[in-house]
Amino acid sequence: xxxxxxxxxSAAALVLGMAGTAQAGTLEDVQSRGVLxxxxxxxxxxxxxxxxxxxxxxFDIDFCRATAAAVLGDxxxxxxxxxxxxxxxxxxxxxxxxxxxxxxxxxxxxxVGVKLRFHGVxxxxxxxxxxxxxxxxxxxxxxxxxxxCIQTGTTTELxxxxxxxxxxxxxxxxxxxxNDEARQNYEGDRCDVYxxxxxxxxxxxxxLPDPDAHMVLPEIISKEPLGxxxxxxxxxxxxxxxxxxxxxxxAEELGVTSSNVDEMKGSNNPEVRRLLGVDGSQGxxxxxxxxxxYQIIKQVGNYGEIFxxxxxxxxxxxxxxxxxxxxxxxxxxxxxxxx
Amino acid sequence: xxxxxxxxxxxxxxxxxxxxxxGMVGWVRGNLLSSPLNxxxxxxxxxxxxxxxxxxxxxxxxxxxxxxxxxxECWALMDAPRDAACWAFIRGSFELFxxxxxxxxxxxxxxxxxxxxxxxxxxGLRENIPGKKYWLIFAAAYPFIAAxxxxxxxxxxxxxxxxxxxxxxxxxxxVTGIAFSLPIGIALALGxxxxxxxxxxxxxxxxxxxxxxxxxxxxFVASTMLTYFLPPGSTFDLLMRVLIMxxxxxxxxxxxxxRGGLQGLSAGQYEAADSLxxxxxxxxxxxxxxxxxxxxxxxxxxxxxxxxxDSVLVLIIGMMDILGLGRARLNDPDxxxxxxxxxxxxxxxxxxxxxxxxxxxxxxxxxxxxxx
Numbered sequence: 001x002x003x004x005x006x007x008x009x010s011a012a013a014l015v016l017g018m019a020g021t022a023q024a025g026t027l028e029d030v031q032s033r034g035v036l037x038x039x040x041x042x043x044x045x046x047x048x049x050x051x052x053x054x055x056x057x058x059f060d061i062d063f064c065r066a067t068a069a070a071v072l073g074d075x076x077x078x079x080x081x082x083x084x085x086x087x088x089x090x091x092x093x094x095x096x097x098x099x100x101x102x103x104x105x106x107x108x109x110x111x112v113g114v115k116l117r118f119h120g121v122x123x124x125x126x127x128x129x130x131x132x133x134x135x136x137x138x139x140x141x142x143x144x145x146x147x148x149c150i151q152t153g154t155t156t157e158l159x160x161x162x163x164x165x166x167x168x169x170x171x172x173x174x175x176x177x178x179n180d181e182a183r184q185n186y187e188g189d190r191c192d193v194y195x196x197x198x199x200x201x202x203x204x205x206x207x208l209p210d211p212d213a214h215m216v217l218p219e220i221i222s223k224e225p226l227g228x229x230x231x232x233x234x235x236x237x238x239x240x241x242x243x244x245x246x247x248x249x250x251a252e253e254l255g256v257t258s259s260n261v262d263e264m265k266g267s268n269n270p271e272v273r274r275l276l277g278v279d280g281s282q283g284x285x286x287x288x289x290x291x292x293x294y295q296i297i298k299q300v301g302n303y304g305e306i307f308x309x310x311x312x313x314x315x316x317x318x319x320x321x322x323x324x325x326x327x328x329x330x331x332x333x334x335x336x337x338x339x
Numbered sequence: 340x341x342x343x344x345x346x347x348x349x350x351x352x353x354x355x356x357x358x359x360x361x362g363m364v365g366w367v368r369g370n371l372l373s374s375p376l377n378x379x380x381x382x383x384x385x386x387x388x389x390x391x392x393x394x395x396x397x398x399x400x401x402x403x404x405x406x407x408x409x410x411x412e413c414w415a416l417m418d419a420p421r422d423a424a425c426w427a428f429i430r431g432s433f434e435l436f437x438x439x440x441x442x443x444x445x446x447x448x449x450x451x452x453x454x455x456x457x458x459x460x461x462x463g464l465r466e467n468i469p470g471k472k473y474w475l476i477f478a479a480a481y482p483f484i485a486a487x488x489x490x491x492x493x494x495x496x497x498x499x500x501x502x503x504x505x506x507x508x509x510x511x512x513x514v515t516g517i518a519f520s521l522p523i524g525i526a527l528a529l530g531x532x533x534x535x536x537x538x539x540x541x542x543x544x545x546x547x548x549x550x551x552x553x554x555x556x557x558x559f560v561a562s563t564m565l566t567y568f569l570p571p572g573s574t575f576d577l578l579m580r581v582l583i584m585x586x587x588x589x590x591x592x593x594x595x596x597x598r599g600g601l602q603g604l605s606a607g608q609y610e611a612a613d614s615l616x617x618x619x620x621x622x623x624x625x626x627x628x629x630x631x632x633x634x635x636x637x638x639x640x641x642x643x644x645x646x647x648x649d650s651v652l653v654l655i656i657g658m659m660d661i662l663g664l665g666r667a668r669l670n671d672p673d674x675x676x677x678x679x680x681x682x683x684x685x686x687x688x689x690x691x692x693x694x695x696x697x698x699x700x701x702x703x704x705x706x707x708x709x710x711x
Contacts, residue, residue, distance in 0.1 A: 042657055043667030045675055050667050052431045054440050054504070079501070082667075083657040087562055091657070094566035096577070180669065180678040207410075207676030209420030316411075316672040 026230070026237035027287055030071055030098055037079045038064035039088055039097035045203035046311040046319070047103050048080070056080045059310040060101040063122060063228065066300040067099060067244045070292040075299040089114045093231055099241055100229040116229040119242040122303075123227075124323040124332050126220035127159050128198040130205055133215050135192060140219035144169040149182045149191035151175075156196055159222040179204055197224055199311070202319045211318075220323075240286055247293040249335035250275055251302035253326055258301040261294060275338050282338065303333060398423050399683075405430060409673035421676075428677045429684045432668050436661060436684075439504020445496055449507055452488045455481060456514070466706065482518050500578040504659040506688065511578075512650040512660065516585040517643045523586065524593025525632075529623070531598055542594075549591035554649055557584040562656035581653055589646040596642055600635030601627065633707045640700035644693045661685055 030036050040048045040060055048058040056078075065075035081097040092100045093115070104110070105125075106118045129140050129148075137143060140163070150157055152175045164171050174191040176182045183204050186194045194204065198220060205211050228245065230238050251257070254272050256264045265276050273279040276294045283290035300306065304326075311319045325331025359365060371381040402423030407413035413427055414420035429436070438446055462468060463478030489511070491497035503511060530542035549557075561580040569575055604627060612622035632639075654663030665681045668674070 042654070042659070042663060043670035045670040045672055049670040049672070050435070050664070051671060052435060052668075054435045081501075081657075082659060082663075084655060086559075086655070087657050090563040090566065094563070096566070180676075183676065203670070203672070203675055206672070209414065316409075316675065 026098055026234045027071065027240065034072065035077050035079050036064065036068040036071060036099070037081050037097045038067070039083050039091050039100040039102055040064065040080045041088075041102045042082045042084055044103050044199075046199065046315065046317045057310070059123065059306060060103060062300055062306045062310060063245065063248075064099070064101045066248060066296045066306075067101075067241060069295040069299045070244050070247070070288055071240065073289065073295055075295075089116065092116070092229065095231075098230075098237075103226050104229060105224045106227050110229075115232045117232060117238045119228050119230070119238060120245050120335075121225040121227045121332070122245055123199070123225075125197045125199050125224035125226055126323075127156050127195060127222040127224070128201050128220050129217040130186075130194045130201045130214055131192060131217060133213055137217070140217045140221070141167060141169075143171065143193060145171070146192040147172040147174055147190070149174045149176050149185050149194040151182070151196060152177065155222070160195055163221045183207060198322075199317075199319060202311070202317045206316045206318060236287055240288065243286060244296060246335040246338070247275065247296055248301075248303040248306065249326070249333055250338055251293070251297045252304040252333075253328065253335065256297055256302060257305060258297055258299070261297045265294070271338055410675065410677060424680050424683070425677055426680060428668075428674045428680055435668070436505045436664060437507065439507050439659060439664065440502040441498060441504075441507060442496070442502065445491075445498060448488045448491075448495065452485045453510075455484060455488075464703070482515065485514075500576050503578065505664045506661045508578075508653075508658065508664075509650055509660040509662075512582065512585055512653060513647040515582045516589045516646045516650065519586045520589035520593045520642075520646070521639070523590035525597050525628070527590060527594035528597035528601060531594065532601060546591045546594050549587055550595070554585070554588050554652055555655060557588055558652060558656050560584070577656075577658070581656070581658065585646065585650065585653075588649075589642060592642045592645070593639060596635050596638035597631065599638060600631035600633075603634050604630055636700055636704050636707070640696060644696055647693060647696070648689065661688060 038061075040056065043049050044058070044060075046058055047060045048056060050056050061078075061080070064078050064080075068078045069075040081091060083091045083097075083102065088100060088102055088104065089110070091097050100116075101122075103123075103125075106121065110116055111118055129143070131137050131143075143164075148160060148171045150160055150173050157173075160171070160173075171193075174185060176185055179196070179200060182194050182196070185191055186204075187208065194201065196204075198216065201216050205214050205216065208214060228241050230241055250271070251261075254264075254269065254275065256272060256275070261276070264272055265278055267273060270279065274282060276297075277283050277290035277292065281290065283292045286292065289295075301309070304321075307321065307324065308314065311317045313320055321329070321331060323332050325333065327334040355361075359368065370377075372378050402417060404413045404416045404423065404425050404427055407416065407425065407427040410425065410428070413425040417423050438449055441449055459474075459478040459481040462474035465471075465474075468474060487493060487495070489498065489503070489507075490500065527542050527546055530538050531546065533539050533542070558581060561584040562577060565575065565580055608626060608630065609622070612626040615622075617625065651660055651662045653660050654666070657663070659667065662685055665685055669678055669681055
C-alpha cells in the first residue's frame, strides 16, 4: 500500500517536474526545437495571410520572423499556429505556441485575468468610420441620422452607441457578421457608414471597385493598442520579446535599415554600436548571440520597413503611419533606450 | 368498313401509339402542359431561367477572367470591376486549396492515397468482383495505409499533421469520422440493446451525452480543455484530438440510426435465428445485421453526409480546412474582395462530394432491395 502511494506520488512529481521545466525555459525549448511557433490569426488582411503557395506573410508575421531571427538567427524558422479570437489565449497558455503575435488588443482583463504578459504596442488601432465621398461628410460629428453597418456582439457596437449618444446624435444600426458581408451591404447602399477598427476599414476600402470614392473619417473613437503576448512565468523569454519589438523601433529611430545595417556597424553612435552588438554584451545578457538585433534588421528590417512593406501607403491597404509614426514624427511609437 | 375486319381476332399487328403521346411532344404535353396551372408554372419557369441564366453564364464563364496576377489586373480586364468572376484567384491558389502545406516533393503520396481511397470504396462495396475477400481486407486496412502514406514514418519522410490543409484536411477529417463511426456505432447500438445492465448503461450514457452536446462544444473541448488536463509541454496532436471527437460524435448518431434498423426488424426474425440454434454473434452476423443495416442505409448515408459537412466546423478552432484556408486566402491584400468566387468554388466541392454520396446510396439501396 505504502509502496503504491509512493509510486503514485513520484509519478505525479515527475509530471509536475516535467511541467515545471517545460514552462521555465521557453528559450531553450525554441532553440532545441529549432523552430519558433507563433500564435497568429487565421487571416487578417495585411497582418497575417497565406500567399498563393501557403507561405504566411504580413505585419504580425514579420514580427514573428524578427523574433525567430533574434532567437535562432534565421527569420525563416517559424511555424504559424493559426488561432481564432476564441482559441488564441488557450493555445498560448497551453504551450502550443511560444509567443502571440496576433492583432491582440491589450486590456486589463487580458493582462491580469487571462494571465498574459504584454510587451508593448506594435500597432495603435482604433475604431473609425468609412463613408462615401458623395455623402459630403468630412467629420463623424455630421453623421446624425445615418445608417451604420456594424458587427454584432463586439466592443465596436458599444463604442458606437457611446459615441453617438454622448454627441446627442441618432443612428440606425445595420447589423452584419463579417467584413465581407459588411462590404456587400455598404456597396449595395444598405448603410451610409461602415464602422470597425481603422486597419479593417483600410482593407475593406481597398477591396471596393473604386476605393477613391470612399474616405475614412479622421475621428477615431476607441483605443485598440495591439501588441505581442507571452505566458506568465518566464521572465527571460518576456524580456526577449519586449526587446525584439524595441529593437525594430530603435533601429528606425537611429536610421538603421536592412540595406544599410552593415555600414552602420561602423557608426560612431554608441547606441547604434550597442544595438548591433559591436560594443557591449546586451545579446548575451538576454541569453542570445550578440548580433541578435543585427539579424533582425538584416533579415526582416526596422519598424518602418515592416510597416511599409505590409500595410503602408504603397500596399493595396494604403494605411498612413498616423499614430504609428515614431514619437519624433508626431506618433506614439517609442522605445526605451538601448543602454 | 374498317381495315381491322381483314384480320382474324388476335392477329392485328401492334400499331404505334398516337403521335401526340410519345417522344418529345408527348413528354412536353404530359409533363409541362397537362393543366392550366402547369402551363402557368412552365411559363413562369421559362421566364425565370431566361432572366437568370444569361447573366449567370456571363458572370461565371463568358466574361470571367482566368489569368491575372492580382485583383486589380483582373478587374481591369472586365467591362466594369466585379462584372464577372475572377477565377484567376482560385486558379492561382488551387494547389494550396487541394494539398494545404503538404511538402511538394511528397505530394504523390496524397494522390496515391486518393486513388487507393476510390479503389477501396469500389472494391469493398461491389458485389460481383473477383477476389471479394481480399478487397474487403484491403478496405478495412485502408485507413491505416492512408495514415501511413500521409504522415510518413516506416521508410517515408515524416510529415507533421500541421502540414495538412485545404481539401486534404477536410477529407481526412470527414473520411476518418465516417470510416470509424460505422463500426463503433454498430457496437454502441448492439450494446444499447444488450441484456447486460452495465453494458447497456454505459452505451446509453455515452450516446445520450454525445447527442446532447453540440459538435462545436466537443471541438472546443478537444482544442482547449484537454490541454489543461495534460501536463504542459506534452503535446497531444491537435488533429488527433479533433479526429477522435468527430468520430465519437458521428458514432453516437450512427448508433441511433442502426438501433432504428434493429427495431424495425420483426420479432420473428430474432426468433427464427434463435430457433435455428445460432449463437448471439452468429445470429447477428447472418440474420439480424444484414437486414437491419439494409433498412438503415438512408439514415446512415444521411449521417455520413451530415458529418462530411460538419467537418468545416474545425475552422472555428483555427484549423485550416478548405473553408478556413479559403477564408485566410481572402485576406491576401492582392486579392481582397473576391469572396463570391471562393464560396462558389467551395460549394461546388461540397455539392459534388455530397451529391455523389447520395447517388451512391440510392444505387446501393436499389441493389439490395430484395423486398418482403
